[in-house]
Amino acid sequence: MWAISAINLKKTYGKEATVAVDDISFEVAKGELFGLIGPDGAGKTSIFRMLTTLLLPDGGNATVLGLDVVTDYKTIRKKVGYMPGKFSLYPDLTVLENLNFFATVFGTTVDENYDLIRDIYVQLEPFKDRRAGKLSGGMKQKLALCCALIHKPDVLFLDEPTTGVDPVSRKEFWQMLKRLKDQGITILVSTPYMDEASMCDRIALIQEGKILSINTPQAITAAFPSPIYAVKANNMFGLIQALQQQKEVSACYTFGEFAHVIYKEFPLSEIDMKNYLNENNLELQFYSSIEATIEDCFIRFLK
Amino acid sequence: MKETVIQTDKLTKKFGDFIATNAITFSVSKGEIFGFLGANGAGKTTAMRMLCGLSIPSSGTASIAGFDVYTQTEEIKKNIGYMSQRFSLYEDLSILENIRFFGGIYGLSKQQLKEKSEMLIHQLGLESEAKKLVSSLPLGWRQKLSFSVAVMHEPKIVFLDEPTGGVDPLTRRQFWDLIYAAADKGVTIFVTTHYMDEAEYCDRISIMVDGKIEAMDTPSKLKEQFAAPSMDDVFYQLARGAKRKE
Amino acid sequence: MKQFMSFVRKEFFHVLRDRKTLFILFGMPVVQILIFGFALTNEVKNSRILIVDQAHDESSKQLIREIEASQYFETENIVADFNQVEKVFKEGKIRVALVIPANFREDLLQNNAASLQLINDASDPNTATTLTNYISSIVLDFQMRNFPGGPKPIQIIPQLRMLYNPQLKGAPNFVPGVMAMVLMLICVMMTAVSIVREKETGTMEVLLVSPFKPLMVIISKAFPYLILSLINVTSILLLSVFVLDLPITGNILLLYAVSTLFIITCLSIGILISVRTDSQQVAMLISLMGMLLPALLFSGFMFPIENMPFPLQIISNIIPAKWYYIMVKAIMIKGLGFSAIWKEASILVAITLVILGISIKNFKIRLA
Numbered sequence: 001m002w003a004i005s006a007i008n009l010k011k012t013y014g015k016e017a018t019v020a021v022d023d024i025s026f027e028v029a030k031g032e033l034f035g036l037i038g039p040d041g042a043g044k045t046s047i048f049r050m051l052t053t054l055l056l057p058d059g060g061n062a063t064v065l066g067l068d069v070v071t072d073y074k075t076i077r078k079k080v081g082y083m084p085g086k087f088s089l090y091p092d093l094t095v096l097e098n099l100n101f102f103a104t105v106f107g108t109t110v111d112e113n114y115d116l117i118r119d120i121y122v123q124l125e126p127f128k129d130r131r132a133g134k135l136s137g138g139m140k141q142k143l144a145l146c147c148a149l150i151h152k153p154d155v156l157f158l159d160e161p162t163t164g165v166d167p168v169s170r171k172e173f174w175q176m177l178k179r180l181k182d183q184g185i186t187i188l189v190s191t192p193y194m195d196e197a198s199m200c201d202r203i204a205l206i207q208e209g210k211i212l213s214i215n216t217p218q219a220i221t222a223a224f225p226s227p228i229y230a231v232k233a234n235n236m237f238g239l240i241q242a243l244q245q246q247k248e249v250s251a252c253y254t255f256g257e258f259a260h261v262i263y264k265e266f267p268l269s270e271i272d273m274k275n276y277l278n279e280n281n282l283e284l285q286f287y288s289s290i291e292a293t294i295e296d297c298f299i300r301f302l303k
Numbered sequence: 304m305k306e307t308v309i310q311t312d313k314l315t316k317k318f319g320d321f322i323a324t325n326a327i328t329f330s331v332s333k334g335e336i337f338g339f340l341g342a343n344g345a346g347k348t349t350a351m352r353m354l355c356g357l358s359i360p361s362s363g364t365a366s367i368a369g370f371d372v373y374t375q376t377e378e379i380k381k382n383i384g385y386m387s388q389r390f391s392l393y394e395d396l397s398i399l400e401n402i403r404f405f406g407g408i409y410g411l412s413k414q415q416l417k418e419k420s421e422m423l424i425h426q427l428g429l430e431s432e433a434k435k436l437v438s439s440l441p442l443g444w445r446q447k448l449s450f451s452v453a454v455m456h457e458p459k460i461v462f463l464d465e466p467t468g469g470v471d472p473l474t475r476r477q478f479w480d481l482i483y484a485a486a487d488k489g490v491t492i493f494v495t496t497h498y499m500d501e502a503e504y505c506d507r508i509s510i511m512v513d514g515k516i517e518a519m520d521t522p523s524k525l526k527e528q529f530a531a532p533s534m535d536d537v538f539y540q541l542a543r544g545a546k547r548k549e
Numbered sequence: 550m551k552q553f554m555s556f557v558r559k560e561f562f563h564v565l566r567d568r569k570t571l572f573i574l575f576g577m578p579v580v581q582i583l584i585f586g587f588a589l590t591n592e593v594k595n596s597r598i599l600i601v602d603q604a605h606d607e608s609s610k611q612l613i614r615e616i617e618a619s620q621y622f623e624t625e626n627i628v629a630d631f632n633q634v635e636k637v638f639k640e641g642k643i644r645v646a647l648v649i650p651a652n653f654r655e656d657l658l659q660n661n662a663a664s665l666q667l668i669n670d671a672s673d674p675n676t677a678t679t680l681t682n683y684i685s686s687i688v689l690d691f692q693m694r695n696f697p698g699g700p701k702p703i704q705i706i707p708q709l710r711m712l713y714n715p716q717l718k719g720a721p722n723f724v725p726g727v728m729a730m731v732l733m734l735i736c737v738m739m740t741a742v743s744i745v746r747e748k749e750t751g752t753m754e755v756l757l758v759s760p761f762k763p764l765m766v767i768i769s770k771a772f773p774y775l776i777l778s779l780i781n782v783t784s785i786l787l788l789s790v791f792v793l794d795l796p797i798t799g800n801i802l803l804l805y806a807v808s809t810l811f812i813i814t815c816l817s818i819g820i821l822i823s824v825r826t827d828s829q830q831v832a833m834l835i836s837l838m839g840m841l842l843p844a845l846l847f848s849g850f851m852f853p854i855e856n857m858p859f860p861l862q863i864i865s866n867i868i869p870a871k872w873y874y875i876m877v878k879a880i881m882i883k884g885l886g887f888s889a890i891w892k893e894a895s896i897l898v899a900i901t902l903v904i905l906g907i908s909i910k911n912f913k914i915r916l917a
Contacts, residue, residue: 039474040470052758054757082758101555102755105555105556105759138343163469165497166343166497166542167535171539192468192471254476254504256500302471
């Protein structure tokens with residue numbers, strides 16, 4: 001049995017029936033860390049809300065722990081933990097008060113499931129009497145995670161837990177998720193950051209309510225069909241413009257300090273590249289074949 | 304030597320005992336893309352507010368486009384553009400109405416407004432959508448439009464506060480194309496981001512930790528200095544030691 | 550139950566930590582009572598009066614003493630010549646003149662009737678009426694005291710009796726009105742705003758995805774405001790008894806029972822607003838404009854309902870504050886018991902049930 005299963009899930013909004021989620025199907029196995037990767041507006045939040053019984057699907061159906069999200073919503077609500085996209089704690093209550101409150105609402109106590117949250121809570125402990133509204137982005141997310149975990153849910157839904165959080169806190173957050181997964185909790189997480197995809201067991205790339213691809217991150221990147229190279233020259237702006245004119249090149253875009261070049265079929269040799277750039281008054285500084293990243297794959301799907 | 308448009312000296316902001324921004328000193332020259340990085344709570348927002356003339360420093364000096372942050376805040380506001388991820392455009396106004404409104408705020412004449420809005424809509428290829436509400440645009444387009452609106456009055460400096468948060472990777476790159484084009488025309492770009500690959504696109508970056516600027520240089524020199532393979536790693540090395548996490 | 554208590558405790562934290570809310574909650578009743586009690590009074594005090602005493606007998610002197618003793622009048626002069634009246638009026642020195650005819654005492658004793666002439670400055674008709682009423686009541690008093698066993702009917706003036714409030718004090722009128730307004734404001738606006746705030750901060754999402762029953766979320770959010778409102782009722786009553794000298798003549802338990810009923814009505818209105826709106830501003834606007842204003846206009850507290858056009862009189866029947874106002878007046882001022890107010894109470898119960906029914910029907914266990 002799947003922990004989460006969605007079949008042809010569909011959601012539209014408003015009179016004009018703007019499609020937010022368009023025929024989406026996917027399954028998450030028990031104990032899996034599954035990522036929905038896509039930009040804002042891709043429909044991630046709508047999917048989360050349907051799975052957490054907060055929205056009724058307009059089409060298709062979905063189950064969580066084998067329970068139907070429409071008819072068995074009461075049972076589902078007892079068994080899942082949910083962390084919505086926006087900060088969802090009481091800013092005028094302290095860290096400890098928030099935690100105690102949510103523990104009681106879920107019919108448990110902080111002590112009862114302390115084991116589960118200990119790793120995260122120790123970082124919050126020094127601030128336990130501080131009002132939640134005065135915490136930094138990373139700390140707020142940790143507290144929200146604690147609150148979502150407090151009743152030892154079987155499935156954890158985390159909607160963009162790392163958005164707006166700095167890279168260091170993001171890394172720490174993903175380490176926490178790994179540890180939770182090791183304790184057998186199924187986790188569905190969404191993120192707009194492509195580099196976080198590799199932390200998941202399996203991912204679904206989504207854009208405009210549709211799934212572009214669904215697989216393990218390794219399989220998705222391995223399936224990248226064209227030769228891809230990283231290039232660096234003395235002038236990035238000029239390099240991109242020059243390469244976009246090259247007839248063997250199908251796409252070229254910046255990627256950190258490098259430009260990524262995707263060839264239609266046959267990659268240029270280093271000598272050919274060097275000569276081509278020289279013709280364009282550019283000096284080649286680095287050139288190497290690389291493995292595609294999730295971001296490369298996503299860009300390819302968008303084009 | 305290029306003209307300096309942002310110059311700070313020991314710029315400090317205290318809230319009671321808490322030193323949000325601790326004696327930061329740096330300068331940015333005309334047409335430069337300056338990345339302003341730091342962990343959450345490091346003091347970036349406070350610093351940015353002082354530079355925009357929204358908050359008076361506790362001590363130290365700073366001049367923006369030649370104007371003093373203590374006394375000439377009104378002049379500063381006329382010479383800068385500002386765009387943040389949180390607030391950019393009015394969603395219940397159409398694209399054209401937004402452009403006209405913001406142009407009007409910055410005192411563009413009717414003629415200028417007309418020319419500018421046509422040019423802007425043409426540049427972004429939004430001709431057929433000009434009369435649609437902003438809320439109907441995808442986020443990426445909204446951010447691009449919002450940037451164009453922020454530079455419409457030809458400011459000397461544009462402050463961008465996490466302009467690409469949550470935007471898809473393709474639109475993110477198109478957004479940076481706009482930034483490059485603006486910088487090419489001599490507009491100074493002051494940008495914060497949580498995407499470390501975007502840090503690489505900046506001419507120079509500074510990294511704030513606990514209210515202080517701990518590192519400042521070109522991306523490649525920083526990587527060299529910290530013997531790190533990527534900017535991500537540089538950032539991690541610096542920010543990991545941060546004491547202030549609140 | 551434990552969840553419920555935890556919720557209530559949390560709600561109290563919210564209220565206690567927000568100074569603005571705290572002020573509205575506990576400062577407002579006090580401020581309103583004081584404003585209505587001392588500033589916005591329709592009592593007229595220390596009006597200057599000219600007395601033309603043409604009788605100069607024992608009775609007329611006694612009557613003059615009683616007028617002078619009252620806090621409502623201050624004697625400008627006592628003269629014997631009627632011609633003075635117009636002159637003094639024109640000088641603007643007085644608001645009212647009282648003419649006691651010659652043979653006042655004899656007329657009273659022998660003819661069982663005496664007439665007094667009261668000349669009023671009617672350029673301010675309300676004050677003029679009020680002053681007439683004051684004089685009438687003083688004269689009535691005088692008559693009762695001095696000629697109790699006198700052959701009837703003794704007619705000095707047309708018989709006017711100011712029931713329940715012989716001194717025509719303002720307090721009996723506005724204390725019930727302020728109670729209705731304060732409860733309306735706190736219960737409707739605060740409940741609506743605090744529930745909608747949870748929607749805005751996203752905490753409602755988390756609460757909905759919890760085993761806690763959605764309806765319980767609403768009930769436990771409303772409950773603290775029931776307590777706070779009862780505290781407010783108490784503070785208003787204490788103020789009116791000890792500061793405004795307005796005793797509670799009826800059964801205090803009945804008064805609390807009726808107040809609790811009205812609070813529940815208001816809470817259900819607040820809940821109804823909160824289930825239909827998504828932003829705090831909208832909730833606040835609806836509570837203020839859509840609820841408080843009609844309560845003010847149609848409760849009979851500010852403007853007498855009998856004077857309104859018929860359609861408005863009908864509309865006033867669906868305003869809960871009207872019924873509460875009538876009941877509080879009946880219990881507090883008239884000292885009446887349940888038998889006198891059961892009709893109003895039943896109407897209020899009916900209104901409450903209808904509103905609660907609509908709210909529950911509109912309540913969403915999901916987000917949309």
